[in-house]
Amino acid sequence: MKLKTVCIGVAALAMSAIAISTAPSRSEDKKPYTIYLSNNFVGNDWRQQMERVATVSVNKGPLKGRVDLKIENVENTVQAQINSLNNIIRQKPDAILVDAGSDSALNPTIKKACDAGIVVISFDQVVTEPCAYAVASDWDRIPSVMAEWMATQLGGKGNIILDRGLAGAPISAQLQQGYEKVLAKYPDIKVVGYYNGNYALGPEQSGVAALLAANPKIDGIMTQGYGSGAIQALKDAGRPIVPVVGFSYNVAALTCAQTQGAKCILGSNPAYLSSEAIKLAVDILDTGKKPAERSISVKGDFVTTDPFESKLYPGTKMIKIAVGENAFPDQAPGLTLPITPDWVEITAAEAAGSK
Template sequence: MAWNAGRFDRWTSFGPSAAAVLLCTAAVLSGCSKNESSSGSNAASDTSAPAAASAAPATTASGGGENGGKAKIGFSVSTLNNAFFVGLKLGVEKGAKAEGFELVQTNANGDAQQQVNDAINLLSQGVTALVLNPIDSKAIIPAVQKANQMGVPVFTLDRGSDGGKVTSFVASDNVALGQTGAKWIADQLKARYGSPKGNVVDLIGLVGTTAATDREKGFSEEIAKYPDIKVVARQEGGFDQEKSLNAMTNILQKFPQIDAVFGANDDNTVGAEKAIDNAGRYKPLGDKEHIMVIGADGTAQALSAIRAGKQDATISQNPIQMAAKSLSFISDYMAKKEVPANYAWPTLLIDKANIDSDEVKKYGLWSLEVSQ
């Protein structure tokens, strides 16, 4: 079945936990964009042959396959020029090892047509299942349809497909994530002014991705509930630091009074924070002129900015555990067990007050694991 952003009631939740209380159930990503750290490029594994198979144990996976009974899984990641997607890659590798799969990986490097070609190439190698992290929800449709024609189940991670049949889609509930960001801003403005009012900037994610679409939907619908909060600017940050820096620079020149910024991911917020610094408009937390900034994903840069008082909060995901869960669903599918069509991984709001808490440690600071 194709992903439908309106079917939130059909998501299978992660289950009760302290981390899940704050947000969650449905949608796609992360989340995400360029990161200035070199971790993404260093971890790149642009293989079209089974180079990653050495990571898999010698045990035989359910469902059989080539190479001593191992099932061969094809994985196409959208890019590795971003720590979040490096986290997805790490999670897929861990999941494949745990399930006893042979893993064949490709990196599309942000090129939607290349990703389709990569996916079709993986199918030609006789993969048992195909895991996709789409660059574009529409552009990926031919690859999904080709897999459908060949009888190969498709599993999508973080971002969905607008067509073809997807067996299981694992992601955060990005509509809820956007709603959480808007509600957090409203609460902070109420604490500052006595009622939720003020000027807000909305830096949208990468247009064409389900994550950006759903986060914007959630944010816009929730912020509209507060008539005295004015969204003075909505611009695409593209999940990209430089693009967000340029967009926020122009916005700051136009609007002398800005109270808060919602970044669709943490690269958007890092770009916004740099623009605020460059404009000489940074004020510390607690100052009445402090521009509040909240993002999403829980990247290492965001956590550092929160500790430094440059960013107020991030709505963290956990791409490593999210991706590993998708691989466990492949195992279940091969064992003819029921798997959820849509599975929502919980998110957690992290700020300076809870960043060192047991709750956050239990949820997992995935970006620290990626950087190791």
């Protein structure tokens, strides 16, 4: 079932509500809401940052003192998350946030929580159960804008190589298709090679290096990962630095900023999706109002050396890379940028866990 998605800015979530429940408002109740975050996997930088910013966002700003947040990490199996969710439901919290191990296998358990009167919000890896809200990045917009940027940099002409991501991963196929759909509008841009970067620096660098050796003229590189591995491969091969598309890891932004002649655009799947899910849960609990659509798209900013005005998505926000302001030499390479939503100030140190 394909979900209809509506893009709603954070500040407008409450205003978008059209359906009002009979639940009484607790906006003036001093008792904090009990909210559980169920996470099926914690083995990468993004998931760890996601949990840190969730914790920070309920301890400062408008949500300070409003939420008793409990984070439950489980083994990366569907059954483990189902068991954990059943235990959470028995605690009768006000809301449950779920970064799901399956888009459908959790549905009966999610429905059980909804039937118990619990607000359920899936985020990042979302579920298809209609009673749960879904907060995620716009995976149609992200590759489209980045491919448009590449075409603009190349003046509509040149040879590029393209990352297929991780074999079998649905998001990898969606990103590849998104890139290629836009590039198809530019017949003078040729994809001369593909590689699988596997969302890791090593495979990205070796995959690009192999294609550089096989192609004497490369004008652009479109990754699904860091981009910094691609730039290092260009350096190692003694090749000119060409425009690179990647994702907004701290190491990528620093490499782009500190490499002479580098031009980059970095798309973002912000780790603060967890904070947005918490904010939405509190808005619903405070007002009793529900968003107009169950699927809510968060518009992450693009981080780039060369901002441009997207014609495909007018008004898309571009953040120019600036070392010390939005790229941090003293923080972890895997820190995901940007680090904070606009309704609370989360510092780089807080997001990285170095404070």
